[in-house]
Amino acid sequence: MQSHARGHLVYAAGGVLAVHTERGTSIVPADRVAWTPAGFTHSHRAHGDTDMRIVFLPPSLARLVPDRPAVFLASGLAREVLLALTGPRDSDDAAPRHSRSARSRLLRVLVDELREAPEQPLHLPEPRDDRLRAIARILRETPAENASLAELGRTIGASTRTLSRLFRAELGMTFYEWRTQLRVYHALVLLADGHDTTRTAHACGWANPSGFIAAFTDIVGTTPGRYRAGRRTTAR
Incomplete structure (x- = not known):
């Protein structure tokens, strides 16, 4: 179990993820995105051949998404942005080196896409x-x-x-x-x-x-x- 000062998105590019918080469990199938707000104690568990990507949001963008754990369907554009921000799977290199301004623009596009995406009934309350x-x-x-x-x-x-x-x-x-x-x-x-x-x-x-x-x-x-x-x- 851990917690972070910034909220983060967990994306299942493949496989299934379970995200546990004190509020319940979010199950994240492929092409879904789970949001965990800052300060929530949580843990991740992967099932099957899972490709997990994590993106942290600055407070200015985190305030635009729910203040509780939620799961969203990733649009095609959101998926591409998540992959661009986190790099190719199984790469020995760090995530692609975007400039600060480019990364900020990508994060804004990602959040805009999530705000338009319907929430998925994939959070089971505890x-x-x-x-x-x-x-x-x-x-x-x-x-x-x-x-x-x-x-x-x-x-x-x-x-x-x-x-x-x-x-x-x-x-x-x-x-x-x-x-x-x-x-x-x-x-x-x-x-x-x-x-x-x-x-x-x-x-x-x-x-x-x-x-x-x-x-x-x-x-x-x-x-x-x-x-x-x-x-x-x-x-x-």
Whole structure:
């Protein structure tokens, strides 16, 4: 875990990244950008053959993006700017030597692109209440667990009504929405590790691949098959 005086963008040019903060976990598939504001304690974890790029923003530009962790879809222009700022993958050289003014212009273009980009529903908030934390722990350890909220409530000693209220109040979503996002995040990791769609669907709690494909597409914006094919394309 670490924190920085400046906010930074983490770009997945290939593979899948997980960015953990006290607010929750952002899953960053290929061609997404995760933003972590200054001062947030965080850690990064790579899954699969991951090409990670990091760009720090000066305060004058950081104030133009959200003051909380967020994930954005990288436009073609944003992708090219990120690659230009960070250099070719697996290079022994440092990042390209841009003049200060040129780098400032590139950063401004990048931030302008991110301000136009839609936020992705790829940030899973972290529960604070001990009862929700207990449920989150169970589901993270066994994503395929299909117990209802009532059954999980009996396990931890809380009523369905109380848990439903806590999910909405703390996390801004229902239990089933939160569990679906958690499962899709786990699926992204499995797909990055080379698992096929059917095996991934079953490992994440779906009885058939069609339900998994629909949920995955709704959150990630593409089907698991297209995602697996696209992630094989690495940066220049």
